[in-house]
Structures are given as C-alpha cells and as structure tokens.
Amino acid sequence: MTHANAPAETPPRSTLVVTAHAGDFVWRAGGAIALAASRGEKVTIACLTFGERGESAKAWREGRNLEEIKAIRREEAEKAAAVLGAEVRFFDAGDYPLVASAELTDQLVAVYRETQPDVVLTHPVDDPYNGDHPAANRMALEARILAQAIGYPGAGDIIGAPPVFYFEPHQPEMSGFRPEVLLDITEVWDTKRKAMECLGAQQHLWAYYTDLAVRRGVQLKRNAGPNLGLAHTTMAEAFMRPFPQIAKELA
C-alpha cells in the first residue's frame, strides 16, 4: 500500500521499531530497516534497554561494570543504527528482567504520536528463552492502541492503526514463530552485514545471522515463481503479521 500518487507535501513514510535490547534491531530487522532507509524513509528505533545484564556476557566476563557495559552497548548500537540509516533512542528501562509498566508504555505512546508510524516492527508474543522480548511486545502493542485514542492524554496527534510485523526470534520454532512475510533484503545485505559487524561483543552471531539470511532466502525462492528474476543468492528476513493485511490486489 504505497501511496504513489500522494501529493508532494506528504512526509516520508515512517517506521517505528520497538525492541528490548540494543542488538535486537540489527540481527532481526537490520535488512528491513536498511531497505526502508534506502528508499528515503524515516526509521526510529525505540530501544527499551541496553541489554546490559542479559545480553552482555562477554563484557561481564571481562570484568566491566554496569555503567561501562551500558556505554559499550549504546555506542555499538548507535554505530549500527547509523550504518543502517536509522535513529535509535534509548529508554534505559533496565533489562533482565524488563518490567512492563504504565510509565514506560506512556513514553512509547509519545513516540508513536511523534513519529506517526506507517509500519511498526517488534518482537513476537512468545519467547521461552528471554522474558524481556515478550515484555517489549506487550508494551509496543498496548502503546499502539492507546496512541490511537483521542481520549488518551499527551502531546501529539493520534495515530491510525499501522500494520505490525514481528521479527524473527533466536529460536523460531520454540517461540511459535511462522514466517508469514519473507522480505527480500538482497540489495541491502552488505549494509546489514556492516551493521552486524558494529556489534563486536557478539561476534559469534555474525555467521549465524548470515546463514539465517541465506536460509530465509532459499525459502523465499521456494515460495515464489521461477520467473521473478531473483538473485542467485537471495537474502531474506522473515516476519509475522498479527493483524490483517489491507490490500488493493491479491499478490
């Protein structure tokens, strides 16, 4: 549902990414973000925590303290966001556990109303290996509803009902994840790879998420016609779509 004929003053499309930890947006949605940015769209990443306790084992083993680790993760994430062409905002809400609260949800409502997203990306509903991801999901979804209500107080205009996409968790089959949308990220793959390489603390994941992109690319080709002119090595990211797609055409 691009708006090809929209008048010239239309602001660029806006994507909002709500994640639990500093690295999530790179591994799970770096391609989608780079793709949107490459089209001149605005991408805002709401990063609820730095992943300072739960996703920074290497730094803890090296003897860093909490503040140092937050600083490292922030710096890495900012670099990666810059590579992808997005803006990242940190909420420093504390991870492991990330606790859902009315205050944090209200802060997200403000972001929704400010950024007026056309698309929202966040974690899926379940993740038996990491409770922070479902907590981020719940707040992202609740804030999206509240931001639509004219009666909910706060600055900014109310929003519509932007489509939501859940990005892929680390253990998809254990988290009830089923690829419902396969996004072709071949043309921005190098950018995603560069962004991954900003995350020095999790170097073992570089190859892992490269392999995943190959595998999702194979799946994309298996679900497409033979004449689509796809690249020999198509790279892809998988998403779920919890709300119905609005369409002008079946395709």
Add this chain to the structure above:
Amino acid sequence: MTHANAPAETPPRSTLVVTAHAGDFVWRAGGAIALAASRGEKVTIACLTFGERGESAKAWREGRNLEEIKAIRREEAEKAAAVLGAEVRFFDAGDYPLVASAELTDQLVAVYRETQPDVVLTHPVDDPYNGDHPAANRMALEARILAQAIGYPGAGDIIGAPPVFYFEPHQPEMSGFRPEVLLDITEVWDTKRKAMECLGAQQHLWAYYTDLAVRRGVQLKRNAGPNLGLAHTTMAEAFMRPFPQIAKELA
C-alpha cells in the same frame, strides 16, 4: 509484487480459482475476480461440480431433475462469470460428496500448466458444514505442487509457486477462518452485486453477502490508518494466506 516495469510482451497476470460448486466463486471471491478483470488480467474458474445435489435445495423442492438442475446452475454460473469478466470451466465431478481422485487432480494439473497462474484462490482447509469444500482445497493444493514438478507427466510448462488465498467460508469461526488479507472491493462492488443477482436460486444470500462485505469493510478500516482516503462505506472480502508472502517492502 506487481510487475509494473515488465516488458510489453509479458502476458497479462493470470488468476486461477478452484471451487467446489457453481456459486462459490461469486459469493466468496466475486470482488477479487472483478478487481483482477478490471485491471485487464485473466481469470479462470475451475468449477469442480455444479452444486447440483448439495446447493440446489430450491430446485429440488420445485421438482426439477438432476440434469435440469445442472443446466440451471451452469447457466447461472456462466452469466455471473461473464458479469465478473472471468472464464468458467465445469468439471462435472459430482457433488455431495465431491470425492477427491487422482484423475480429477490430474485434470487440475493440466489447468495449472495451461493457465500459469500468478495467484490461486480456493476454499480453506476446514468446513464442518460441507465436506466438498475441503475436498476441493486438497485437490487444488496437491495439483499446484504436482504442476511444479518437471517429472510429473502432461502437457504444458511447469509452473512456479503461485501464492494461494483461501476465500471466506459461510461460517468462518467454525471453519478456523481468520481474515489475514482484507481486499478493498469498493470500486467493483456493483459488479459483484450484479453477479450475485445472476444466482436466482439463492436469492436469500444476496443480502447476506452484502452485509458481509460491509462488515469486512468496517474491519478493513479498523485495521488501516485514518488518512487513507477510504470510502465512507468500504466494501471488502477476507482471505487467508497459507504460504508466506514474498515482499519487497513491509506495508
């Protein structure tokens, strides 16, 4: 995934609709068909039976015999297809029960290879009120797989893996139907209504499926942003999508 920049010699997009009974394509997918036809695309309806036993109660009560009823249903369906801009083919496989067979599936493989569909529409997997619908679903899906295999004998080129959409059954919640795609059919609504009115034997369904289109339209608007310039009374059809969507953009 429209192919706007495809070279001039590209054949028009092709849609294949596989249904159990003569009326199904009108009530459940008339909007989608009219929409495709209005864009100059080719739509082929493979109608496995006339619905002569299971969907023609009125004619039986009026004392018609089997051949008469088939002729009535055929004529109605041909008229409706013409209104929608589609071609309908009858397989006369016998309904109530429609029995899945290798022969009938093989005939469908031939249709797939001949029409080279870009999109396939059929019944969903379950329908506790009508066993013919799931039988049509199974054969439509199996033929789609066989038609992709170079080793499967028969005329015509093999096909790619066209996306499949399940249209809405009469009792959606009882049939495990969840709207995954809401198609805006407002601009072809009058055409769909006219096609419905070709089905004189089931006049009580005209209002029923008009109400459904209104209701799905309300749902479409509830799942869209406020600024999309949707019609006051948006009419819609709902579909499921059993295979992943292939996308160049999240929207």
Add this chain to the structure above:
Amino acid sequence: MTHANAPAETPPRSTLVVTAHAGDFVWRAGGAIALAASRGEKVTIACLTFGERGESAKAWREGRNLEEIKAIRREEAEKAAAVLGAEVRFFDAGDYPLVASAELTDQLVAVYRETQPDVVLTHPVDDPYNGDHPAANRMALEARILAQAIGYPGAGDIIGAPPVFYFEPHQPEMSGFRPEVLLDITEVWDTKRKAMECLGAQQHLWAYYTDLAVRRGVQLKRNAGPNLGLAHTTMAEAFMRPFPQIAKELA
C-alpha cells in the same frame, strides 16, 4: 439446569455481567440480559470503567472534558440497563488502560459473594484491538475463583462454581472467538434494540449489531433441526463457554 422443582423460597436466579466499558453489556449481551430479566431473574452488571477515554471518541471530538464524558456514559448505560431490566454498578477504575489490580479484584469478589451468581458473563480472553477487555476477563475469572474459597476474607457466603460465558468481541475471528452457544433472543430483540438506542454516542453501531444478530440467527438455524418452529428471522447472540457444561441430558 433450571431448577423447576425448587421450593418456593428459592431466590430468583442471578446473573453477573463483568464488563470493561459502559456500552459492552448492551452490544454483546443485551439479549441474554433481557431474556434473563424477562423470566424474573436478577441481573447485575459490574461495569469497571465508563469507557471514558477509549470508547468515547465522538464526545472528545465535541470538546467534552473527562468528567462530562463519564457522566454522559453513565447516564446512557443506566438508561440501557433499565430498559433491559438489569442493575448496573460502576467501579470507575479508569480505562485505556484498565489496569488489573488486587484491590479491584477484591471488589469483584465482594460482588460475587453478594450476588451469588448462577451465571457469569464477561469478555473473552483475547482482544488484540482493546487491552481493557482481556484485563476485565482476567479479573472476572480470578475473582470467581477467590470468591469460592472459604479462606479468602471478606463479607458474604462463598459461592459455587457458576458457569461462565464469554460474549462476542467486535472482531471475533481475530480474538479467537468461536460460537459455542447460540442464544435465541428473538423474543427480546425489540428490547435489545431499544437499549442500543440509549447509546447515542455510538449510533453507527446500531445497524452493525442488528446485522450481527441476524447473522447469528441464521447460524443458529443452520445448527438446528428443521422442525423447531423457529421464527423466520431468528435473532441470536453468540457465546463461548470456557468451562464444561454440566448436563442431565445431551441436547
């Protein structure tokens, strides 16, 4: 499980309806309430919020303030309850979001023990479009369990385990709603319609919920035998039943 032979001093059957917002009991269960009241039974509606923020867009757009809106919604709901023959109690717990709390749950326990319900109606477990509905569900179910425990403090006698019915959400297929009980409300339809018309702020829903009642009536007839003497236009409401039905007869 009527108690036709119960001694004269038996109190009338009691129905407890636990809802999130002021209008819910009318749209979703107005028929069930009117039916019970028409048999001389007692119906108590526990209305946790007025729906002042999330369900009053029209009033906000007209420039009303929070207290005015609460007053409007209260007045409308009281009128509708009177038409249906029920008593409504407001808890003014604040909507959008309705936050589940031990205090509010405890207030519900007191209502359970006071009203000693034979039947409980509330929202279903899921509603991706409105988080207040699941919150009301959780508190209604938890209070029902606590009210059964002799060890849980508070006034009043403990209760049994009354059957629970979930009424229909606005988007049933998206909320995991499957009609498990279809209630024939034909004879009280006019009353329900009158109650709906008390809700002036949501006039666009009058036709919507009339159509729904027709559609559920068609479904009721499709699930019943042909000889039941049902009205030509049967009106119905749909419910889920999360706990097993206790029966003396299969029917």
Add this chain to the structure above:
Amino acid sequence: MTHANAPAETPPRSTLVVTAHAGDFVWRAGGAIALAASRGEKVTIACLTFGERGESAKAWREGRNLEEIKAIRREEAEKAAAVLGAEVRFFDAGDYPLVASAELTDQLVAVYRETQPDVVLTHPVDDPYNGDHPAANRMALEARILAQAIGYPGAGDIIGAPPVFYFEPHQPEMSGFRPEVLLDITEVWDTKRKAMECLGAQQHLWAYYTDLAVRRGVQLKRNAGPNLGLAHTTMAEAFMRPFPQIAKELA
C-alpha cells in the same frame, strides 16, 4: 432443548450412536444411552465392525477364528445394548483397518434418514492409538451432512442438523479431547456397570471405566455450584460438542 409442550403425537426423541467397534458404545457412552432410554427415548447404535481383529486380543490368544470372534463380540454387544435399552445394528465393515468408503457412508445416510436423530454420538476426530475411531468419526459426520440434502438420493425424509457429541477416547489428552459436557449418569450407573459386565472379553476394563466415571464425577462437582444436591459419589461421562449449542437460556 426438550420439547415439553410438544403435541401428543410427537415421536419419542431419537439418539443415534455411530461407533467403530462392538464395545465402544458401552465404555464410552453407556451412561448417556441408558439415560436416554430411561426417559423412554429411542437409541440406535450403528456398530460399523465387531472389533474382531483389533479389539479381541484375548479371543485370538485363545485360538478362536475370525467368525467365532465376530459371533462372540456380536453376542456380547447385543446383550449390553439390551441392558442399556438400545437397539444395535452391525455393519460388519471389517476393522483394523476400518476403511472409509462411499458405500458405507451411504448406508449411514439411510440410518440417519430412518431414525431421524435428535442427538448423534460418535468418536472424536483424532486417536493416535486407533485409526478406526477417526474413520468412524469421518463417516458419521459426512453422512449427517449428506442426509440433510434433499438432492442426495435415497429413501426417507431429509434430516435437520442434530447436535453431535464426541464421547471420550481411551487416552483423552493424547487425542485432543477436552471435556466440554459432563453428563451426570449417577442414576443409571448400575445399568452401565451391568452392561460393561456383558463384555467378558475385556474384563480388565470394568474397573478402569468405573474409575473414570468417578473421576469425571469429581470434575462435574468441581464445575457446579455447591447447592445442587449432587450425590456424594456422582458418576459422569464426558463429551465434546463440535457444533454450537442452541440455547433458550444460558445455564
């Protein structure tokens, strides 16, 4: 939905039980059958096979041949049906595997039209331990639909859409069985026990199904109010209900 005020000439209510093997109706629905019979209703058991291969291990180990075993099972089942007050009909379709066929389904259509059931009992959809049970389920459901169609040939009047109940399989949790209706069979328990004792070949199951009835009785009480005057030891049978209940009252 009893028809207390029906005119005198109304035939008694009719129950149709469709089972795979000779013993199933006793273990799984003996209480429901005895209860209906005790109210003067008519109960017809369509027994598709004798369970001669799959459910007669003891007889095979004793060296009986196929015909002897069929005769034994028939005799036992007829005795048990007589104790319960029902008529049993054998189709001798061959078990292990029971193969679904159009012919057998057509024979069931004839039984539906002859008996005009108000209630249908059969096996649930799944049973990973016995493929004959799902096969019986599929034919029972398909015949029920065909028997409703005026266009389906054969003797007898078409039927309505009688409610269906699935009785409990041997391993409920492994078969997706969830008790949706708990039927109080306390008053006919002695009759069910006597019927079980007609099945000499499966004596080890007598205690097993007595324990099950106790356990389902405990569950019944846990799902009922405290003041229902239930027997100290309530005996119960559990059922699923695949189609919506039609109700005049929520209870």
Add this chain to the structure above:
Amino acid sequence: MTHANAPAETPPRSTLVVTAHAGDFVWRAGGAIALAASRGEKVTIACLTFGERGESAKAWREGRNLEEIKAIRREEAEKAAAVLGAEVRFFDAGDYPLVASAELTDQLVAVYRETQPDVVLTHPVDDPYNGDHPAANRMALEARILAQAIGYPGAGDIIGAPPVFYFEPHQPEMSGFRPEVLLDITEVWDTKRKAMECLGAQQHLWAYYTDLAVRRGVQLKRNAGPNLGLAHTTMAEAFMRPFPQIAKELA
C-alpha cells in the same frame, strides 16, 4: 543424560521443585522426588505458600485461624518431604492470590544458584481452576532464565539451562496438559502413598491420586513395548517437557 562416568568428586544430581502450595509436590511429583532421592540425589522443594487460604477448606470450616492453618500445612508438608527424602523451604508469599513479584522471583534466583539444579519441576502454564499455579510457573521459569545470566546480580554461580518438567494439574484436559513423559514410579509407590498420608487435611485425595497413578501406569504400558518386564500394576506420573530434550540416543 546421566553422567555415569563422571569423576568421583561430582556432586550428586540436584532437583529443584517450585510449587505454589504445600501439598502440590506430594500429589503431583511425589514419585519423581522419591525416585531421585532413592538414587542418592538431592531434592529441594521451593514452596511459595502454605496453601493456607485456597487449599485448606477443611481447616477453615473447623474454625482454625490463619496462623494455625499455616502451621498445620507446614508440619504436614515437612513430614511428607521427609518421607520422600527431600528438603522443603517455605517462602510464605501468601496464596489466593499468589502474586508474582520481582522480589519473590529474585529469591528464587538465589535458590537456583545455590542448588544448581540438573532438573526443575513446576506447574504447567495454564490452570483455569487455580491462578496460583500459573503464577508459580511464571516465576519459576523467569528465575531460571535470570539465574543463567552473569549480569544478573546476586550470590552464587550462574547456572546452565536445566531441563524443565511440568507436573500434572488436577484437571489435565482443561489445563492444556498432555503427557509427554511417563515416569515409572512403581518401585517408590509405597513411599509416595506414605507421603500422601501425611496430608491429613486432604484425605479425600489419597484414593484419587492412587487411581491416577494406576491410570498413568496403564498408559505407560500402552506406550511401551511388550517385552520390557514391567510390573503387572505399573504406577506412573505424567509430565510435560516445555524445552527440547537433549539426547545421545533416540529411545
């Protein structure tokens, strides 16, 4: 995955049981506990509440007060634990409702790190009859994740990812419980029975859980080969396994 060849200094295997109420570990996992203890392993039971409000109806009816009831339940549970060969610790967090909190979860993290469990047992995810059980489940799972993170503060070494088993709820089919592991407890059955008999307040459950063990034993035999030399009356307990089993051999 026993470690038969581990060096002599290896500490004995450690099992951690996290339960909501004082009696749960006996009814639901007494066999598993006795079996582990009989092999010289260490079993620690983290009992979050005494079940003083929700599971002590008899004592309340006898007029005991809260402190008396807690003392009774504690004494019974300690006796039962001693019979089984396990250590029980009480957290006195208050039941009906047991409220999940960061503080209580943190206390559980400490227990995980202290006991370094090789196996964890707890309640399943759902129980529509008792909200305390799911609350215990959530905290047990969350603490298990937090205890693995080097960045989560607190005493003791981090833990690995011990396998988790959910024990059987009182109404398994209503709680989404499917037996995934059937544990043969025949050789410790007498011990489990003795432990059950320590729970004088719930004498009606002795026979109930004996019958359950018989029934699960029958199921165990039905899922095993004929040559396993199983006892005539095999007694068993059923468990779910939410995380994948790690195996060196398929068996």
Add this chain to the structure above:
Amino acid sequence: MTHANAPAETPPRSTLVVTAHAGDFVWRAGGAIALAASRGEKVTIACLTFGERGESAKAWREGRNLEEIKAIRREEAEKAAAVLGAEVRFFDAGDYPLVASAELTDQLVAVYRETQPDVVLTHPVDDPYNGDHPAANRMALEARILAQAIGYPGAGDIIGAPPVFYFEPHQPEMSGFRPEVLLDITEVWDTKRKAMECLGAQQHLWAYYTDLAVRRGVQLKRNAGPNLGLAHTTMAEAFMRPFPQIAKELA
C-alpha cells in the same frame, strides 16, 4: 531406556526408518542412523519411492527417462545407506503423488513384524510443500498400529509400541515442526557428510544441511547446562516425539 544389563542373547536394538523418497533418510536422519549403527544396532530403511518424479528435477532436465532416474536414485541411496551402516529397501510405490493404500500399508506391517523395531523414524504429519511426506507418515503410523494386533493377519510376531520420532522437514516452521528432541550427532558427523555426498543429484543441499546441523547444534547447547563437555561445534538433528516418552528418570 537402554537395556545395558540385558542377557547376551538379546538381539541388537532395531531401528526402522520409513521415508517417502530416496534422499530423505540422509538429509533428515543420517546422523541418527549413523549413531545407531555405530553402536552395533540394526537399521532398516523402508523407502517407499525413489523420488523419481518429484525430487529429481536435475535428472529430468538432463533428459533422463523414468527408469534411468529410478536407477540413479536407487544407486545413490544404496551407497549412502552403506556409508551410514544401514540396509535400505525400496517399495517403488510411485511418487508425486505417493498414494496411500491398504496394500502398501500391509507391506509395511510385514516389515514391522520382521524387524521388530525398538525405534521408528518417519516424516511429520504435515508438509504443505510435499504431499508425499504426509502420506508416508500416515502409512507408517497405521502400519505400526496394525502390526501390534494379534488379529491382523500376516507372518511374524506382533510388535510392541515402539517410540516414534519425526525427523525435520525442509521448511520446519511451515510444517508445524517443533524440535522436541535434539540429538547430538557430532561424533558421526563426518559419516553423515559422506553419505550426503553420495547424493550427487542434490549437491546444492550439502551446504544447506551442514548449516542446519550447526544451527541445531547451537540450539542443543542453548538447551543444555554449561558443564556438559560439549564439542565447540556441536552438530545436531532435531526430532518430534508424537507419543509420550517412557522414562525411569527425569533428565
């Protein structure tokens, strides 16, 4: 449940693998097979078709005819089986579609009774990309039940109820596959790789299934404790377990 102390005359453990096409046992279960064989166990592969139509696109494109392709696939599969240490038997039942039949199922019953399997491996229930796999699953499961019945005719002794494992399909999330058992195949990885390399017609899958083994190995380690002495690069295969595990110990 190894039988370490079984008397000397016990036959070696027996594994039966039932697959649709010639390559399946290598890609999906080559590690499990090699592991069993490396312990001196007997492994029999029942290969229902050669995959001559549906899994041999390369050969068809090269202009081979049906018989040539069958011969190629047979030779490749026999080589791979020899590398793994297993015996392979071909049923030549015809693929694309593989049609389930009583005759083929009966042939499988004979194999069950002859091989007396302690473990059975086969395809999972669903595969929307290949209907032959579910067909093989259904026959494998049905034959397993029939082979247990003393009343089912045919040579050989009846079997027990061997545990069943479903191996991983090509698109796990789309086929309802959830890893329930992760088998450590590190020590036989080289053998599996060598067997894969026997399948020259599908060379593009060598890297694909190597990557999968790495990924399942990472998942294995994430679901195990840190002190298990696992190899740095653990290789694994994933399986589902449709029947309950019989256990002497929770681990």
